[in-house]
Amino acid sequence: MGIVERRQRHKDEVKKDIICAAWQMVKADGWQSLSIRKIADAIEYSVPVIYDHFENKEAILIEFGRTGFQLLTEKILEAKSQHADPADQIKAIADAYWDFAMTNKEHYQLMFGIGMACCESPECLPEQVKFAEAITESIQSMIDKSGRDISACLKYHTFWSVMHGLISIKINGNSVVDMELNKMVLHDAITGFIKNLN
């Protein structure tokens, strides 16, 4: 009796529809605009059926984050496979990572918990400028000492990226990585950064 199989098939179909409808909404207006009620409307079922497939709204969002990681890993493996030299591989991985993030912003946001009200908005610009100046000054001093022709602005952004990347990964987690390793990563990155400057 294939009754249970047919039922399962139908249930899977509904789940697929939920994910599909949800993704269309996320893609169209960002993950902030995702709403259980709107999904229910789109799939032409009542609201509680969604809770038969997902524990709550967050679970749907996390589902997308997960598929994001799968997609990114694919892209990285593909990029890697095109090079034999490990240094070239790393460069290719970096490019693939970048491209993925830029063409799949919604996925990336859900993977790393980005995208709420933040101080990147114009309201905070004066504060950000002072912050940038404070750091850039020291970098400029180093460049002047070394006598090399390096852009302080570029180096400031590199510095900032390293700092922010490490910290935001840490803050989001839940990270499996312990505090000690994090401090080591920080010092590794910063000493590397300084070494590259002179």
Added chain:
Amino acid sequence: MGIVERRQRHKDEVKKDIICAAWQMVKADGWQSLSIRKIADAIEYSVPVIYDHFENKEAILIEFGRTGFQLLTEKILEAKSQHADPADQIKAIADAYWDFAMTNKEHYQLMFGIGMACCESPECLPEQVKFAEAITESIQSMIDKSGRDISACLKYHTFWSVMHGLISIKINGNSVVDMELNKMVLHDAITGFIKNLN
């Protein structure tokens, strides 16, 4: 007639109370739990008075982000002032930055828009592991070639931080920085990373 002055003073007082009550809530349960109605309750005024001081809820959150930037800049300047050598300054800045983020997580989240549902949760661990392995493999190859004694795990985290830092700053903005500079920063950071590996 000091009537308008007294009125202004009172109005400022109410605004201060709003910010104070809001911050207590953010501090206690995270920015997600901030609610206009709960603020109104805490300051013992009705809901609409809050809209006399802030355009909307987001404006309150961004206010905290702004003060966060001021605080961070202070800390950075203080750390910098304790060293004469620019390389030491940069190291001190990195430490001060790190300490600020760790002791002021709520501020940091509001400055950079971090802290929603994300794939750092255990649900996504298997996907993350595969992702980590794909990258670590190439890094390990490089280390093997160089013959030096370096931790691939540490280098993987450094790589990831650089990538994620740059991208998440970019995605949040609104960034004043244009695409070209971003690509340059990426390549600067990655070539520096590779150089440090061999």
Added chain:
DNA sequence: GTTATTTCCTAACAGTGTTAGCAAAAGTAT
């Protein structure tokens, strides 16, 4: 004392996620 202004509240609108409880449909057993 009357008029004008500011202050501040009630109440509503339009949403949100989540869940308890029940009706109807579908399948099973007699």
Added chain:
DNA sequence: ATACTTTTGCTAACACTGTTAGGAAATAAC
């Protein structure tokens, strides 16, 4: 074919959310 059981999916409610229109009461000005 009927009676029973299980599954399915709905209505309606609960408890919230941000935001705003409109009016009452308190204060200041004439």
